[in-house]
Amino acid sequence: MVFVLYKTYENVQFNKFGCPIAIEPVEQNPSVEYYILENDFDDVDLFFDDGALDEIAQRCDSLISYGEDDYFNAEKCIILLGWIEERLLKPAVPRYKEMLEVLKDYCQRAIELNTGVYIDL
Numbered sequence: 001m002v003f004v005l006y007k008t009y010e011n012v013q014f015n016k017f018g019c020p021i022a023i024e025p026v027e028q029n030p031s032v033e034y035y036i037l038e039n040d041f042d043d044v045d046l047f048f049d050d051g052a053l054d055e056i057a058q059r060c061d062s063l064i065s066y067g068e069d070d071y072f073n074a075e076k077c078i079i080l081l082g083w084i085e086e087r088l089l090k091p092a093v094p095r096y097k098e099m100l101e102v103l104k105d106y107c108q109r110a111i112e113l114n115t116g117v118y119i120d121l
Helices: 040-050 052-060 074-087 094-113
Strands: 002-006 032-036 069-073 116-120
Touching: 002 094, 032 094, 040 052, 040 094, 052 074, 069 074, 074 094, 074 116, 094 116
Parallel strands: none
Antiparallel strands: 002 032, 002 116, 069 116
């Protein structure tokens, strides 16, 4: 379970839908940056219990859900960033806040680079 920031699409393959194929963190690729979730299911549960997955899926027209992944292009990162900023205004346990801050940073950078973010929960 991982967040991936595409810094560039150089050396990245795309699927038939035009989305970059996820690159596993074990692969060395300077085109991406990874944030690996430490406590896989505990971390995912924070998103699930908060209702975040449904909210993100609805706002971003995404397939993201418990145990599913999705790619967010720069346009969807703008929407996701808005949700993250709203959510960070509410109380959260430190681990959840840390993950949201990383995802916020990745979205901001993807927007600036006109790339995207892959989320595997």
